[in-house]
Amino acid sequence: MLxxxxxxxxxxxxxxxxxxxxxxxxVIGCGMTKFGELWKLSLRDIFVEAALKAIDDAKVDRxxxxxxxxxxxxxxxxxxxxxALMADYLGMAHIPAVRIESACCSGGMAFRLGFFEVASGHSxxxxxxxxxxxxxxxxxxxxxxxxxxQEYEVYHGVTFPGLYAxxxxxxxxxxxxxxxxxALVSVKNHHNGSLNPNAQFPGEITVxxxxxxxxxxxxxxVLDSSPxxxxxxxxxxxxxDVARKMKGQAVKVLGTGxxxxxxxxxxxxxxxxxxxxxRSAEAAYKMAGxxxxxxxxxxxxxxxxxxxxxxxxxxxxVDKGKGGPFTEQGHxxxxxxxxxxTSGGLKSKGHPVGATGxxxxxxxxxxxxxxxxxxxxxxxxxxxxxNMGGSGASSVVHIFSNA
Amino acid sequence: MLxxxxxxxxxxxxxxxxxxxxxxxxVIGCGMTKFGELWKLSLRDIFVEAALKAIDDAKVDRxxxxxxxxxxxxxxxxxxxxxALMADYLGMAHIPAVRIESACCSGGMAFRLGFFEVASGHSxxxxxxxxxxxxxxxxxxxxxxxxxxQEYEVYHGVTFPGLYAxxxxxxxxxxxxxxxxxALVSVKNHHNGSLNPNAQFPGEITVxxxxxxxxxxxxxxVLDSSPxxxxxxxxxxxxxDVARKMKGQAVKVLGTGxxxxxxxxxxxxxxxxxxxxxRSAEAAYKMAGxxxxxxxxxxxxxxxxxxxxxxxxxxxxVDKGKGGPFTEQGHxxxxxxxxxxTSGGLKSKGHPVGATGxxxxxxxxxxxxxxxxxxxxxxxxxxxxxNMGGSGASSVVHIFSNA
Numbered sequence: 139m140l141x142x143x144x145x146x147x148x149x150x151x152x153x154x155x156x157x158x159x160x161x162x163x164x165v166i167g168c169g170m171t172k173f174g175e176l177w178k179l180s181l182r183d184i185f186v187e188a189a190l191k192a193i194d195d196a197k198v199d200r201x202x203x204x205x206x207x208x209x210x211x212x213x214x215x216x217x218x219x220x221x222a223l224m225a226d227y228l229g230m231a232h233i234p235a236v237r238i239e240s241a242c243c244s245g246g247m248a249f250r251l252g253f254f255e256v257a258s259g260h261s262x263x264x265x266x267x268x269x270x271x272x273x274x275x276x277x278x279x280x281x282x283x284x285x286x287x288q289e290y291e292v293y294h295g296v297t298f299p300g301l302y303a304x305x306x307x308x309x310x311x312x313x314x315x316x317x318x319x320x321a322l323v324s325v326k327n328h329h330n331g332s333l334n335p336n337a338q339f340p341g342e343i344t345v346x347x348x349x350x351x352x353x354x355x356x357x358x359x360v361l362d363s364s365p366x367x368x369x370x371x372x373x374x375x376x377x378x379d380v381a382r383k384m385k386g387q388a389v390k391v392l393g394t395g396x397x398x399x400x401x402x403x404x405x406x407x408x409x410x411x412x413x414x415x416x417r418s419a420e421a422a423y424k425m426a427g428x429x430x431x432x433x434x435x436x437x438x439x440x441x442x443x444x445x446x447x448x449x450x451x452x453x454x455x456v457d458k459g460k461g462g463p464f465t466e467q468g469h470x471x472x473x474x475x476x477x478x479x480t481s482g483g484l485k486s487k488g489h490p491v492g493a494t495g496x497x498x499x500x501x502x503x504x505x506x507x508x509x510x511x512x513x514x515x516x517x518x519x520x521x522x523x524x525n526m527g528g529s530g531a532s533s534v535v536h537i538f539s540n541a
Numbered sequence: 542m543l544x545x546x547x548x549x550x551x552x553x554x555x556x557x558x559x560x561x562x563x564x565x566x567x568v569i570g571c572g573m574t575k576f577g578e579l580w581k582l583s584l585r586d587i588f589v590e591a592a593l594k595a596i597d598d599a600k601v602d603r604x605x606x607x608x609x610x611x612x613x614x615x616x617x618x619x620x621x622x623x624x625a626l627m628a629d630y631l632g633m634a635h636i637p638a639v640r641i642e643s644a645c646c647s648g649g650m651a652f653r654l655g656f657f658e659v660a661s662g663h664s665x666x667x668x669x670x671x672x673x674x675x676x677x678x679x680x681x682x683x684x685x686x687x688x689x690x691q692e693y694e695v696y697h698g699v700t701f702p703g704l705y706a707x708x709x710x711x712x713x714x715x716x717x718x719x720x721x722x723x724a725l726v727s728v729k730n731h732h733n734g735s736l737n738p739n740a741q742f743p744g745e746i747t748v749x750x751x752x753x754x755x756x757x758x759x760x761x762x763v764l765d766s767s768p769x770x771x772x773x774x775x776x777x778x779x780x781x782d783v784a785r786k787m788k789g790q791a792v793k794v795l796g797t798g799x800x801x802x803x804x805x806x807x808x809x810x811x812x813x814x815x816x817x818x819x820r821s822a823e824a825a826y827k828m829a830g831x832x833x834x835x836x837x838x839x840x841x842x843x844x845x846x847x848x849x850x851x852x853x854x855x856x857x858x859v860d861k862g863k864g865g866p867f868t869e870q871g872h873x874x875x876x877x878x879x880x881x882x883t884s885g886g887l888k889s890k891g892h893p894v895g896a897t898g899x900x901x902x903x904x905x906x907x908x909x910x911x912x913x914x915x916x917x918x919x920x921x922x923x924x925x926x927x928n929m930g931g932s933g934a935s936s937v938v939h940i941f942s943n944a
Contacts, residue, residue, distance in 0.1 A: 160662045180692070203799070210615045216695075218613050218687040219644035222801040222817075222934040226808075232820055234799035235935070236650045239640040241622035247639045251654050258661035259563045284621040289583065292619075396606070396637035398625040405629075414625075417635055531625040532638070 160257040164381035164388040164541050165373050167196020168500040173369035173488030174338040181215050181271040182227045184370045188493075189228050189267055192372035196384070201374065202261035204228075204235035207248030207268035208492035211237075213281040215271050224267070241285035242441065244268060245371070245495025246525030246534035250394045253536075256375050263380060267372035268497070270490035278366050282491070285528045287402040299363060299442070301403050301529040303355035306444035309410045310357070312459065315447065317357055319462030321348035323443040324361050324485050326471055331482020333513040338367050338488030348443075362443040367488035371497035381541055388541035389503045392428060392520075395421030396534040403529050410459075414533040415452035415524060422522075422535040423454075430454035433476060433537075434518040435505055437498035439526035440483040446470075449524055450478060453535075472513060480505060480513050495525035495534065502538050563660040567784035567791040567944050568776050570599020571903040576772035576891030577741040584618050584674040585630045591773035591896075592631050592670055599777035599787070605664035607631075607638040610651030610671035611895035614640075616684040618674050627670070644688035645844065647671060648774070648898025649928030649937035653797045655778050656939075665783050670775035671900070673893035681769050685894070688931045690805040702766060702845070704806055704932040706758035709847035712813045713760070715862065718850065720760055722865030724751035726846035727764050727888050729874055734885020736916040741770050741891030751846075765846040770891035774900035784944055791944035792906045795831060795923075798824030799937040806932050813862075817936040818855035818927060825925075825938040826857075833857035836879060836940075837921040838908055840901035842929035843886040849873075852927055853881060856938075875916060883908060883916050898928035898937065905941050 169191020171184055179187070185206070193201070204225050212218045221235035238248040245268030252266035272278055283297045291301070309315045325345055331337035343361060351359035381388035397417035403409050423429065430453060438453070440446035447461035455476050456464040464470065470478035481487050481501035484494060502521035504510040521538045572594020574587055582590070588609070596604070607628050615621045624638035641651040648671030655669035675681055686700045694704070712718045728748055734740035746764060754762035784791035800820035806812055826832065833856060841856070843849035850864035858879050859867040867873065873881035884890050884904035887897060905924035907913040924941045 182692075210621050212613045212616050212684075212687050213621075215691070216687055217691045218616075218642060219689075219804065219931055219934065221643050221650075222930065223690070223804045225801045226803045226934070231803050231934075232800055232816065234653075234821075234937075235643075235801050236654070236799075237642040239621060239642055240624050240638075247624075250637075251639070251657070254654070254657045254661045254663060257663065258657045260657060260660065281615075284615050284619055286622075287626070288618070288620045289585075396639075397635055398628045398638050400629050400634050401622065401626045413635065418637075527625065528622055531622065531629070531634075534637075 161259055162378040163253050163256045163375055163391045164378055165391065165499065165503050166376045166381050166384045166388050167192045167374035168503045169195055170336055170371035170497050170500050171369050172336045173367045173490060175273045176368040181211060181217060181269065182223060184271060184368060185224045185267060185269040186227050188370035188372040189265060192265065192374050196374035198263055198374060201233065201263050201265040203233055203255060203264050205248040205252040205266045206237045207245035207495060208237055208270055209239060209241055209244050210281050210284060213284065214276045215274055240532045241527030242491045243495050243525040243527040243532050243534050244492040246523065247396065249496060249499060249536060250396055250534055252375050253391055253394055256377055262377045264375045265372060266375055266496060267370060268493035268495055269370035270492040271368045272366045272490060273368050290402045299355035299358060302442040302444055303358045304403065305409050305448065306357055309444060309448065312410055315462035317349060318345055319466050320362060320443040321345040322465050323440060323446045324348050327440060327479050327483040327485040330472060330480050330513055331486025334482045334487060337482045337486050338365055339486050358442055364441045364484035364489035367490040369488060369490035369493045371493045371500050373496060373499050389506045389538050390541040391536060392539050393422040393426030393537040395419060395425065399531050401528060401531045410448060412448050412452050412530040414530055415449055415526065418533040418535045419453050422537050426537040428520060428537055432520050433522050434520050435477040435480055435515050436522040436524065437481060437501050438478055438524040440479055440485050441489060446478065453524060477515050480510065480515060498523040498525060499536065506538060506540050564662055565781040566656050566659045566778055566794045567781055568794065568902065568906050569779045569784050569787045569791050570595045570777035571906045572598055573739055573774035573900050573903050574772050575739045576770045576893060578676045579771040580676065584614060584620060584672065585626060587674060587771060587773045588627045588670060588672040589630050591775040592668060595668065595775035595777050601666055601777060604636065604666050604668040604777065606636055606658060606667050608651040608655040608669045609638065609640045610648035610898060611640055611673055612642060612644055612647050613684050613687060616687065617679045618677055643935045644930030645894045646898050646928040646930040646935050646937050647895040649926065650799065652899060652902060652939060653799055653937055656794055656797055659778050659780055665780045667778045668775060669778055669899060670773060671896035671898055672773035673895040674771045675769045675893060676771050693805045701932065702758035702761060705845040705847055706761045707806065708812050708851065709760055712847060712851065715813055718865035720752060721748055722869050723765060723846040724748040725868050726843060726849045727751050730843060730882050730886040730888040733875060733883050733916055734889025737885045737890055740885045740889050741768055742889050761845055767844045767887035767892035770893040772891055772893035772896045774896045774903050776899060776902050792909045792941050793944040794939060795942050796825040796829030796940040798822060798828065802934050804931060804934045813851060815851050815855050815933040817933055818852055818929065821936040821938040822856050825940050829940040831923060831940055835923050836925045837923050838880045838883055838918050839925040839927065840884060840904050841881055841927040843882055843888050844892060849881065856927060880918050883913065883918060901926040901928060902939065909941060909943050
């Protein structure tokens with residue numbers, strides 16, 4: 139039996155890990171739009187732009203199916219059923235296509251499910267995209283709040299800035315995290331974003347500007363908060379036997395992990411802990427056979443400055459409670475020991491919610507290919523993406539290496 | 542190489558068909574709520590009731606992950622992010638959970654993606670459910686119309702009854718399908734539904750009643766149309782090695798097929814043809830190694846009476862254009878050669894849109910187990926489900942047999 143498996147492994151047909159029988163999967167192409175207020179483009183235009191870039195990059199002439207991550211196109215632009223719609227507008231009507239929703243980690247979850255389709259052996263080449271059109275006049279705060287618990291949170295008037303502000307206050311109280319440390323997350327990410335041509339707000343900012351900006355929910359100001367954005371990002375996933383033909387292009391998916399937590403913040407024992415992030419990371423590390431110290435760089439879900447601090451703790455880059463000082467010491471900067479959000483993150487690059495998880499993968503692919511331009515990390519070998527939904531009720535982590 | 546594969550096949554680890562390397566998957570448990578106006582239950586209550594029934598039926602104490610099909614809980618009850626929400630309310634916060642949307646075939650697509658996760662080898666036991674809460678006061682016609690093309694159809698005032706009425710008129714014109722033949726679809730499905738304790742409208746109706754009922758969009762009346770419903774349905778999927786321990790319970794998934802078409806009706810060459818249904822069926826038949834003539838019974842997407850007539854043609858049960866006479870001759874009745882919608886279908890059982898695709902699987906599982914009560918088909922060996930989104934822009938087909 140063992141010999142038999144080894145024989146198949148030599149042919150790269152699939153890998154056997156901890157009882158799994160899965161084909162190996164790689165990203166062979168990626169593309170994204172500029173993030174921002176794309177008023178001249180409709181939802182479908184935005185997606186098609188990113189999809190065509192990814193298809194061109196992968197040099198494929200067809201894909202077997204499509205996964206579209208999007209949080210709430212129904213509330214933003216009155217359009218559901220966008221799996222089929224996007225296949226149609228890409229000129230690919232007839233291929234299977236579906237939309238995936240998991241609040242702000244819709245894109246990351248779409249990536250995970252596309253991965254399963256290729257890993258299962260059902261399809262060799264699959265397109266995974268994410269898209270959101272948020273600036274067309276919908277009530278964005280209401281639409282985003284549908285990711286929180288309507289019956290126990292939103293009904294009482296709380297929305298996401300308030301939920302994250304409570305997490306920030308609790309973290310400051312429990313661990314001594316300072317207002318300046320929170321601000322430094324935004325300062326770092328705006329610096330990185332200033333090197334990214336696709337970023338919505340590429341301008342540098344200072345700690346003083348962050349602290350003195352308009353308060354959204356104390357202690358968080360508008361400069362602790364990711365913006366409202368339009369945008370799309372797409373990648374092409376392929377089995378390793380297809381990917382091997384794309385020398386220098388392919389980036390291997392080493393692991394996927396996903397987890398959930400209570401939707402409502404009040405149901406958690408300790409709101410400074412993001413249990414779903416921790417568990418999704420553990421699952422991905424285990425599948426990848428990788429430790430936090432092995433990771434060269436990470437894209438994480440900095441929807442608010444406090445989120446990045448909590449997340450780098452849960453990912454194991456630093457001990458619980460030490461995320462603030464770790465950031466202050468520059469360890470997560472472009473030149474630090476574990477660069478975080480080299481793309482500019484949600485804060486500076488922008489956060490079209492359904493697109494974010496896929497855009498994170500685009501950044502890691504660019505970095506591992508060595509094509510990230512002015513923000514390139516030297517010797518990037520292993521990259522990680524962490525995409526989150528709600529106030530941490532959903533999290534999905536992926537780990538990548540050079541193929 | 543061949544010998545090696547055969548050796549693994551003997552152990553039931555996976556099957557090799559047409560180049561696929563996939564684990565075999567079975568349904569080992571199922572449950573659903575009664576469909577109807579469930580005013581005393583919220584969205585989460587409804588889902589949890591169906592999920593607990595499926596878990597009890599499967600006799601499992603845990604599932605590795607959850608897929609929740611739902612079309613637009615954001616527009617119906619202001620709640621997105623229901624993958625994590627349902628995991629939380631099931632007492633399973635922390636397992637991966639995601640929502641799948643593909644308009645009215647959200648449930649069928651959720652089933653397909655859950656199938657891939659198990660087939661890939663990543664998980665052994667997965668819960669797939671579908672849920673919708675439509676009667677809580679939302680503008681149902683608007684919400685459902687978000688599955689059509691907003692820019693090219695809905696903007697001009699057309700909604701689904703109008704789209705299907707156009708298909709009906711075209712079918713009558715091209716093939717001589719009669720008003721009575723359309724009505725007979727509803728009459729048959731209400732008869733079947735009268736034998737189903739979970740049906741929303743279990744009453745028998747007559748051809749005369751259908752034709753003289755309130756016109757919704759000529760020629761379709763309210764009795765040609767599926768109702769607005771609340772409800773949920775869940776199934777437990779497992780790898781065959783887990784399923785084999787559930788003697789008499791397990792129903793094997795032989796094939797899955799999905800396809801799309803243009804979202805807007807005007808972009809199709811012939812609106813009597815549902816190309817996505819045809820292609821999804823072809824893919825599922827091919828994977829299953831089954832022909833239309835092998836199918837013992839089918840649950841199909843009779844959102845309007847005309848839809849069932851078109852669908853049985855595309856599934857290959859009868860030649861194109863002959864669906865009307867075929868229905869009139871009783872071939873799709875409980876005692877006919879290919880019983881269709883033994884559950885009562887969407888028309889009589891009800892159509893909580895996201896739940897429908899999973900409820901179809903529940904009916905096939907009950908029939909193949911021989912536990913369908915008064916509507917049991919004798920010698921049911923192979924069952925098929927066909928779930929559709931929009932005016933045929935998405936379709937997903939599954940084929941099942943006794944394990």
